[in-house]
Amino acid sequence: MLKHLFSNQLQLGLAQAAAAALLACIVILIARRRQIHLESETVIALVRGLVQIMAVGSILVVLLRGPRWTGGLLLLAMIIAAGATSAKRARGIPGSFKVSTYSIACGAGTVIAVMTWLGVIDTPITALIPVGSMLIANAMNTNGLALNRFRSDVLAHRGEIETALALGADPRQSVYPYAQSSFEASLIPAIDSLRSLGIVWIPGLMAGMLLSGARPVYAAIYQFVVLAMIFAASGLTSLVSTLLIRTHAFTPAEQLALRPGIQK
Amino acid sequence: MSPASKPGAANTILSTDHLSREVDSRAIIHEITVEVRRGEVLAVVGPSGSGKSSFLRLLNRLDEPTSGTVFLEGTDYRQIVPRELRRRVGMVMQRPFLFPGTAVDNLRYGPCQRGQTLSDADAEALLTRVGLTGYGSRDVTNLSGGEAQRISLARSLANSPQVLLMDEPTSALDESSKLGVESLILEVIGNSKLTCVIVTHDTAQAARLADRAMILDSGRLVRLGSVNEILHA
Numbered sequence: 001m002l003k004h005l006f007s008n009q010l011q012l013g014l015a016q017a018a019a020a021a022l023l024a025c026i027v028i029l030i031a032r033r034r035q036i037h038l039e040s041e042t043v044i045a046l047v048r049g050l051v052q053i054m055a056v057g058s059i060l061v062v063l064l065r066g067p068r069w070t071g072g073l074l075l076l077a078m079i080i081a082a083g084a085t086s087a088k089r090a091r092g093i094p095g096s097f098k099v100s101t102y103s104i105a106c107g108a109g110t111v112i113a114v115m116t117w118l119g120v121i122d123t124p125i126t127a128l129i130p131v132g133s134m135l136i137a138n139a140m141n142t143n144g145l146a147l148n149r150f151r152s153d154v155l156a157h158r159g160e161i162e163t164a165l166a167l168g169a170d171p172r173q174s175v176y177p178y179a180q181s182s183f184e185a186s187l188i189p190a191i192d193s194l195r196s197l198g199i200v201w202i203p204g205l206m207a208g209m210l211l212s213g214a215r216p217v218y219a220a221i222y223q224f225v226v227l228a229m230i231f232a233a234s235g236l237t238s239l240v241s242t243l244l245i246r247t248h249a250f251t252p253a254e255q256l257a258l259r260p261g262i263q264k
Numbered sequence: 265m266s267p268a269s270k271p272g273a274a275n276t277i278l279s280t281d282h283l284s285r286e287v288d289s290r291a292i293i294h295e296i297t298v299e300v301r302r303g304e305v306l307a308v309v310g311p312s313g314s315g316k317s318s319f320l321r322l323l324n325r326l327d328e329p330t331s332g333t334v335f336l337e338g339t340d341y342r343q344i345v346p347r348e349l350r351r352r353v354g355m356v357m358q359r360p361f362l363f364p365g366t367a368v369d370n371l372r373y374g375p376c377q378r379g380q381t382l383s384d385a386d387a388e389a390l391l392t393r394v395g396l397t398g399y400g401s402r403d404v405t406n407l408s409g410g411e412a413q414r415i416s417l418a419r420s421l422a423n424s425p426q427v428l429l430m431d432e433p434t435s436a437l438d439e440s441s442k443l444g445v446e447s448l449i450l451e452v453i454g455n456s457k458l459t460c461v462i463v464t465h466d467t468a469q470a471a472r473l474a475d476r477a478m479i480l481d482s483g484r485l486v487r488l489g490s491v492n493e494i495l496h497a
Contacts, residue, residue: 144324150426159357159359159361160361160363162326162357163357163361164323164373165326165346165350165351166326166353166355166357166420167350167351167354167373167374167377167419167420167423168348168350168374168377168378169347169373169377170347170377173377211281240389252327253325253328253342253346254324254325254346254347255326255327255328255346256326
């Protein structure tokens with residue numbers, strides 16, 4: 001219907017964005033009726049997301065024509081931004097930005113480096129940035145899930161943790177079960193994506209490759225490769241972040257730093 | 265006198281020196297100076313919100329004092345590694361918070377943190393001491409509230425603490441369990457001459473268990489003396 005109303009591509013794009021955002025807002029209104037208040041967070045995220053992707057899209061057009069080293073800089077900037085975004089899921093835990101950035105750099109960075117070295121990811125910026133950003137974005141989501149789950153579990157089991165501390169336990173040992181469950185929970189989306197690949201969803205990358213003339217079998221295999229890389233990057237990120245956050249949840253005097261009063 | 269040590273009386277095992285804690289610029293504990301004598305039971309009493317539990321949590325450094333400090337056997341506790349401090353100053357919480365597994369798994373938790381293994385015989389002796397002979401292999405999920413609190417007490421004793429802190433150990437129990445745990449505490453402390461600081465809102469319980477009592481109000485030490493002087497005044 002929108003295609004009949006707008007002949008200009010930019011106007012059509014904005015109308016499509018408005019329609020998608022409207023649906024998101026309806027969901028938020030329904031949630032509000034159930035006393036779940038996500039209004040401001042969602043509206044800000046929607047507007048921010050649109051502005052960011054338009055700005056980055058414009059910059060990318062220029063950068064994609066630039067020298068190869070700019071690709072590395074772009075990925076580094078993405079990792080830092082991803083660290084800052086997912087650190088918000090661990091509010092109240094000191095050093096969560098450092099933990100997030102370091103974990104995403106370890107997880108996504110290692111996979112990007114190894115796979116580029118192996119030739120799985122092509123070095124031209126036009127290939128490196130889209131695949132790299134997919135890995136970083138998924139590592140960010142996994143890291144956010146892991147930290148959020150860890151934070152909730154620690155707050156819910158403060159009594160057990162402080163009992164362990166009062167018995168002379170190593171602080172890292174006292175939160176070990178919660179770090180484990182956070183790691184497991186954070187990987188559920190990545191595992192489900194792999195499980196349902198080709199059955200529940202056919203990702204955009206494969207569709208794009210098919211449209212640009214790639215052989216269907218190769219497009220399908222490469223899509224699997226991307227999802228396997230996402231799983232590896234996410235898993236490594238979550239592994240590092242749940243390992244590091246165990247220490248950051250405590251003060252130097254081995255007291256639990258996280259307090260129930262500090263809200264998300 | 266070195267800043268890290270305080271001579272104090274020879275029979276003083278634990279002392280606080282102008283101990284204070286503020287949260288969000290509000291004084292929860294204000295300048296409390298008190299000495300706990302070796303082998304005595306000191307009750308901390310006061311109305312709800314007076315800072316009793318907050319005071320107790322400062323004694324084993326589960327919370328950090330804003331100012332002042334605590335001396336354990338004359339040594340400033342900031343000079344003691346927290347894990348070692350907490351082994352020496354044990355704590356029984358209001359709720360038992362048992363770890364998944366058997367009763368013996370729980371008793372072994374503390375010694376295991378130091379790389380030690382509590383022998384079967386020692387574990388059974390501890391269980392007998394808290395009136396739960398033969399409970400070693402029981403899954404803790406099948407224990408009653410009173411039994412769980414007894415295991416919690418035995419678990420703290422397994423660390424051979426010099427001082428035992430108890431935060432309202434009977435408040436989450438029904439009346440019959442409460443009396444059972446209370447008489448057990450009396451027996452265990454009496455037999456081992458263990459120094460104990462017990463928080464309770466129940467002045468009658470404080471009178472039954474303690475030698476001395478301190479009354480807190482709004483985080484301040486209001487009175488300190490023998491149980492007879494303080495609670496029967």
